[in-house]
Amino acid sequence: xxxxxxxxxNMLREQVLKFCxxxxxxxxxxxxxxxxxxxxxxxxxxxADLGWLxxxxxxxxxxxxxxxxxxxxxxxxxGKALVVEPYLSxxxxxxxxxxxxxxxxxxxxxxxxISGQHHISVAYAEAGIGYNFLDCVTSVSKDxxxxxxxxxxxxxxxxxxxxxxxxxxxxxxxxxxxxxNAEDKGISVQSFKTLDGQTCGxxxxxxxxxxxxxxxxxxxEAEVLFNKMLNLSILCISAEAVGAMTSSYMKTVQYxxxxxxxxxxxxxxxxxxxxxxxxxxxxxxxxxLMIKATLQLDSNDSEAGSTISALKVQVGKAGRLVGQHxxxxxxxxxxxxxxxxxxxxxxxxxxxSMFGNTQYHINKYQAK
Amino acid sequence: xxxxxxxxxxxxxxxxxxxxxxxxxxxxVREKREKGIALSKQDQIDFHKFIHSKGWMGYNWxxxxxxxxxxxxxxxxxxxELALAQCPTILPFGLSMVGPVIYTFGNQEQKDRFLPDxxxxxxxxxxxxxEPGSGSDLASLKTKAVLDGDHYIVNGSKTWTTLAQHADxxxxxxxxxxxxxxxxxxxxxxxxxxxPGIEVKPIITIDGDHEVNSVFFTDVKVPADxxxxxxxxxxxxxxFLLAHERFGIAGVPxxxxxLDKLKNITINHDDADLSRKIAELEIDLAALEFTxxxxxxxxxxxxxxxxxxxxxxxxxxxxxxxxxxxxxEAAGQYILPYEGPEGxxxxxxxxxxxxxxxxxxxxxxxxKTSIYGGSNEIQKNIIAxxxxxx
Numbered sequence: 001x002x003x004x005x006x007x008x009x010n011m012l013r014e015q016v017l018k019f020c021x022x023x024x025x026x027x028x029x030x031x032x033x034x035x036x037x038x039x040x041x042x043x044x045x046x047x048a049d050l051g052w053l054x055x056x057x058x059x060x061x062x063x064x065x066x067x068x069x070x071x072x073x074x075x076x077x078x079g080k081a082l083v084v085e086p087y088l089s090x091x092x093x094x095x096x097x098x099x100x101x102x103x104x105x106x107x108x109x110x111x112x113x114i115s116g117q118h119h120i121s122v123a124y125a126e127a128g129i130g131y132n133f134l135d136c137v138t139s140v141s142k143d144x145x146x147x148x149x150x151x152x153x154x155x156x157x158x159x160x161x162x163x164x165x166x167x168x169x170x171x172x173x174x175x176x177x178x179x180x181n182a183e184d185k186g187i188s189v190q191s192f193k194t195l196d197g198q199t200c201g202x203x204x205x206x207x208x209x210x211x212x213x214x215x216x217x218x219x220x221e222a223e224v225l226f227n228k229m230l231n232l233s234i235l236c237i238s239a240e241a242v243g244a245m246t247s248s249y250m251k252t253v254q255y256x257x258x259x260x261x262x263x264x265x266x267x268x269x270x271x272x273x274x275x276x277x278x279x280x281x282x283x284x285x286x287x288x289l290m291i292k293a294t295l296q297l298d299s300n301d302s303e304a305g306s307t308i309s310a311l312k313v314q315v316g317k318a319g320r321l322v323g324q325h326x327x328x329x330x331x332x333x334x335x336x337x338x339x340x341x342x343x344x345x346x347x348x349x350x351x352x353s354m355f356g357n358t359q360y361h362i363n364k365y366q367a368k
Numbered sequence: 369x370x371x372x373x374x375x376x377x378x379x380x381x382x383x384x385x386x387x388x389x390x391x392x393x394x395x396x397v398r399e400k401r402e403k404g405i406a407l408s409k410q411d412q413i414d415f416h417k418f419i420h421s422k423g424w425m426g427y428n429w430x431x432x433x434x435x436x437x438x439x440x441x442x443x444x445x446x447x448x449e450l451a452l453a454q455c456p457t458i459l460p461f462g463l464s465m466v467g468p469v470i471y472t473f474g475n476q477e478q479k480d481r482f483l484p485d486x487x488x489x490x491x492x493x494x495x496x497x498x499e500p501g502s503g504s505d506l507a508s509l510k511t512k513a514v515l516d517g518d519h520y521i522v523n524g525s526k527t528w529t530t531l532a533q534h535a536d537x538x539x540x541x542x543x544x545x546x547x548x549x550x551x552x553x554x555x556x557x558x559x560x561x562x563x564p565g566i567e568v569k570p571i572i573t574i575d576g577d578h579e580v581n582s583v584f585f586t587d588v589k590v591p592a593d594x595x596x597x598x599x600x601x602x603x604x605x606x607x608f609l610l611a612h613e614r615f616g617i618a619g620v621p622x623x624x625x626x627l628d629k630l631k632n633i634t635i636n637h638d639d640a641d642l643s644r645k646i647a648e649l650e651i652d653l654a655a656l657e658f659t660x661x662x663x664x665x666x667x668x669x670x671x672x673x674x675x676x677x678x679x680x681x682x683x684x685x686x687x688x689x690x691x692x693x694x695x696x697e698a699a700g701q702y703i704l705p706y707e708g709p710e711g712x713x714x715x716x717x718x719x720x721x722x723x724x725x726x727x728x729x730x731x732x733x734x735x736k737t738s739i740y741g742g743s744n745e746i747q748k749n750i751i752a753x754x755x756x757x758x
Contacts, residue, residue, distance in 0.1 A: 001441065002370050003665040069369055253756050273752035274745070280756060281683060284676045288658035295371050310651040366647040 003291065009073050015050060016077035024081040026340045032084060037161050038199040039085045048116030053091055061099060061110045068232065068294045072239035079243025082343055084198050086119060086158035092236050093157075094120035096229040097166050097177055101216035109164075120179075121162040122229065123153035123203055131356045133230075134223060138169045138205065140176050140215070147171075147215065149178060149186075149208040159201025160191035166216065167205070168226060175222040179214050180205075196346040230355055231308045235293055237351045241315045242287050248326040248344045249279040255330055255341075275325050282318035289314050306368045309361040316358030319348030371661060373441065381445045387422050388453040394418055401454045404726030406577060406709040409534045415456055416489035425487045428464060433471045433479070434487050440667045444660075451621035461530070462486040462493035466539040469556065469605050473597035482558070496526040496540035496559070496583060497606070504746050506541070507550045507603060511585060513542035513557055515592065520544075520557065522565075522588040528740075532568050532581040535561050541606055544599050556602035558594040565589070575732035576708035610742075617741070618684030620657045623691050627653070630691070633723060634698050642697055649690055656683050675755045682744045685737035692734045695727035703728045 005013070023043060032040045047053050055070050057063020064070075071092065078087065095113060098106050098120070112118035126136045138151025153167060162182050169176050180187065186208040191201045217225050253276055256267035266272055289311040296304035323345035327334035330341050337343075352358060373381070387393075394414040400407055407415075419425050427446050429435020438446065450458070458464075467486045470478055485491040502509040511524025522542060532538065538559050545553035559566070565588035570578045597605060627650060634642055656679075663677040696703055702720025705712075709729040712718065738744045752758050 001373060001661075001665050001668055003662055004669075005369070249756075253758060257758060267758040270749070273756070273758055274748045276756055276758065277748040277751045280675075280751065281679050284679055285652075285655040285659060285683065288662060288676070289655045291369070291662070292371075292654070292658040295369060298369075307654070310654050313648070313651050314655055362644060362647055362651075365651060366643060 005069070005073065009070060012055075012070060013073045013077055016052075016074055017080075019046070019050070020077060020081035020083065024083060029082060029084065033197040038193070038197070039158070039161070043085050044116050047085065047087070048114065052087075053116055054114045056092065056095055057099060057110055057114065061107055062114055063110070068235055068297045071232070071236055072290060072294050075236045075239035076243035076246075079240035079245075079347075080247045082196075082244065082340070082347055086121075086161065086198075088233060088236055089121045089157035089162075090119045093122040093124075093229055093233055094164075094166055096232055097122060097216060097225055098179075100225040100228065101177070103179065103216055104213055118164070119158060119162045120164040120166060121156050121158050123156045123159075123165050123167045124226070124230075125153065125155040127152070127154050131360045133168060134175050134226070136168055136170055136175075138167065140167075140169045140171045140178055140210065142171075143209075145212070147178070147210040147212065149180065149205045149210060152202065152204040154202055156201045156203055158199055159189050159203060160199055165203065167203075168222075171215075171218060174219040175226065176218050177216040177222045177225060178210055179216055180208060180210060184208055194350060196343065196350040198350075227305070231297060231305060234308050234312050234355050235290070235297060237354060238286070238290050238293070238311050238315045241319050241348060241351050242283065242290055244344050244347055245279070245283040245286060245318060245322045248322050248341065249276060249283055251341060252276055252279065252326045252329045255333075259331075272329060275329060279322045279325050282321050286311075286314050286318045306365060309356075309365040309368070312356060312361040313358050313365065316352040316361070319352055323348040371665070373445070377441050377445060380442055381449060384424075384446055384449040385453070387424075388449060388455065392418060392421065397456065398454070401456065403711075404723070404730065405711055406729075407456055412456065412459065412534075413489065416459065419458060420488055425458075425463065425489065427458070429467065429471070429487075433467075433483055440664060444664050447616045448621045451616075451619075452625060454625060457616075459492075459531070461495050461535075461539075462489075462491065465495060465609050466493050466537075466558070469539070469596060469609050472608065473556075473601075473605050477593070478558075478596065491536045492531070492534050494529050494532045494535035494538045494561075494583075496529060496538045498528045499525060500527050500582075504743055506606075507554065509541055509543060509554065511540065511542050513544050513555060513590070515544070518592050520590045520592060520595070522557070522559065522585045522590055524585050526583040526585075527580075528571070529568075529581045529583045530579060532561070532583050533570065533578065537561060538583065539596075541602050547600075551603040552600055554602040554606075555599045556596040556605045557590060558596065559585075559588065559590050563588050563590065573733065574735070575729045576706075577729070577733060579733075618656055618660050618680040619688050619737075620653060620660060620684070623649075623653055623687055626691050626695070629723075630694055630698060633695075633721070637698065639698075642694065645690075645694055645697075649687065649694065652683070652687055652690075656680070656687060659683075675751075678747070678751050678755065681741060682747050685734075685744060688737055689734050692727070692731040695723065696731045699724040699727045709733070 052074060054063045055066045055074060059065045090113060098110060124133050126138060129135045138153060140147050140149045149167065149169060164179055164181050166177055166179050169178060186206040188204050189201050191199055194200050256272055257265050259266050293307045293311045296307050326341050327345050333339050334341050397411050397415050400411065424436065426435030427438060428443055431437035463486060467483060470482050497506060499509050499511060511526065513520040513522045538561055540557045540559055541554050542557050543553050544555040547553040565586045567584040569582045571580045571582060572578055573580060627646060630646060659676050659679055663673040666673045699721060702724040705718035706725055706728045711725050
């Protein structure tokens with residue numbers, strides 16, 4: 001029984017923390033959000049140079065062979081500074097699917113991801129099916145030696161910057177995961193800003209032609225791989241939420257100590273103190289479930305899926321409480337877009353909406 | 369990172385489980401606990417004598433004083449198994465409260481005199497802390513002890529004294545001096561409940577139970593050799609005592625058992641709203657349980673528990689109370705007939721399920737949990753000061 005991070009894991013945390021302190025204050029972040037791509041290519045290059053883009057990949061694919069623990073370390077620190085670079089979509093999501101596939105060129109594609117030159121986004125959501133991603137209508141059908149993709153996908157993270165897409169589709173009433181190039185004929189991309197300043201896109205496919213090797217996984221294999229990706233993605237954004245909650249309550253404590261009203265720091269008022277204690281409690285409880293889920297995913301525990309749902313519920317509820325209290329205790333400053341605190345609330349709101357919200361995962365947990 | 373228990377610890381857990389399921393366990397206690405019926409004094413004694421017969425009574429004491437010398441992980445597993453087997457709580461007043469104070473701060477004669485009887489459960493202890501005017505502000509206590517030759521003369525009153533009606537001894541915080549700093553004039557005194565001048569009056573709680581009492585002291589003569597440690601150091605000893613009992617405060621396994629019962633009860637209720645509340649409570653319980661494990665992992669490696677341990681009392685009692693509310697919700701209108709925690713006489717029972725009346729008893733009784741042991745509001749004040757620094 002040991003819940004300490006290893007020296008290596010602590011060094012990774014230290015490194016991310018230092019990077020964010022130097023490169024990611026609120027003004028830096030505002031500039032990145034205002035840019036066309038919605039992320040910083042310089043930062044992404046530094047992520048590559050520091051080896052962060054190689055973290056989850058297996059050694060044989062040029063990675064560090066790290067697991068969920070290291071990913072949560074990265075994401076917790078990203079969450080503290082509200083990092084917007086597309087690590088989740090380009091590394092965690094597409095990396096998990098690629099690595100689990102038998103694509104003949106997967107090693108070279110992963111190499112390109114690790115070097116920071118290549119972005120792949122996973123197109124998993126679709127209009128009209130809510131969070132039941134596997135019930136999709138987008139389909140891939142056999143057409144002689146080739147395959148044809150038709151349909152549309154929604155809310156594709158970082159879509160405007162992607163060189164390739166991995167698309168969840170159906171093939172003969174079973175799930176299929178296919179990879180396509182962004183430039184392929186018949187694909188159109190429409191990009192949007194997200195509520196928290198990142199980007200996503202709507203994709204449509206009109207008779208997009210694929211070779212057989214572009215089919216990454218089919219049937220049960222595709223379903224297992226997709227669920228693995230979802231679980232790991234939920235873990236990562238949950239760790240990000242833990243980091244964001246930690247920053248939110250700490251910034252709030254700091255602010256209430258400095259803000260004076262009625263001739264004293266407002267942190268003297270018990271009603272505010274108790275609210276901040278509630279923020280702290282929710283943060284720690286979320287961290288507990290995050291560690292539990294991390295260890296279960298790491299050991300392929302059969303209860304991991306149920307713990308992931310529990311974690312997502314806790315992240316949803318705690319994020320709302322911590323985010324709203326942080327805004328409330330900052331008073332008017334909390335609703336000002338020029339202060340960072342409201343941006344945490346926006347990130348919590350976005351995180352709750354992704355991969356199944358609180359309500360969805362309560363139902364999923366119940367049905368276990 | 370690794371949260372698994374060692375082979376030896378798992379084997380230990382098996383031994384405890386087997387012992388609790390064995391034939392020596394008092395069956396009348398098991399039966400009452402399963403039905404949610406209050407235990408009598410004799411039931412309590414039978415249970416504690418059983419624990420002693422297994423050699424487990426000093427589960428949190430060092431070997432030197434007759435304890436088991438178990439590791440923090442073993443203590444955690446032991447308490448967990450007790451709760452899962454629906455055992456009553458091992459009464460903390462002797463074992464976890466006054467015992468450690470005596471073996472840490474008492475003299476040899478006091479250790480020889482009191483410790484063996486605590487382990488064998490020959491003496492029933494109660495705690496004399498709160499007073500009518502001193503609740504959350506405990507250090508303002510006024511019960512006075514004046515030294516008169518080789519005796520203290522004690523005058524005053526204590527309140528909320530749990531199970532004082534059964535107790536042979538009481539450990540008291542008394543004021544031996546009026547000092548500028550109110551904590552400095554407090555001393556720790558052991559008093560025989562049979563001493564003339566002591567009067568115990570029941571306080572009936574809203575569930576109809578007689579669990580707590582008022583204890584009045586009128587010119588009670590207490591031999592001076594029943595003072596623990598030094599005069600004026602009582603507050604230090606009391607704080608030590610509060611820090612000593614950390615495990616089990618969250619009540620995780622108790623709620624687990626109760627939620628399993630509740631799920632069985634409601635399996636055919638077709639009540640989506642209630643099922644959802646149960647699921648949400650289970651999720652909160654999972655978060656709490658792992659928080660307790662984080663604390664345990666820190667202590668097990670000889671470190672201090674982190675900030676997360678301060679959460680256990682607050683969130684644990686909130687979850688316990690929500691659990692009791694769900695039972696009441698499940699019972700619906702049948703909670704109406706209620707005649708107290710012992711249920712109804714067997715020849716006359718009202719309509720409704722068996723669990724209805726115990727659900728009421730539990731719901732009303734558990735309101736105390738967010739009040740005792742430092743109310744949850746006081747706990748939040750402590751976190752605000754110690755962790756947030758405001």
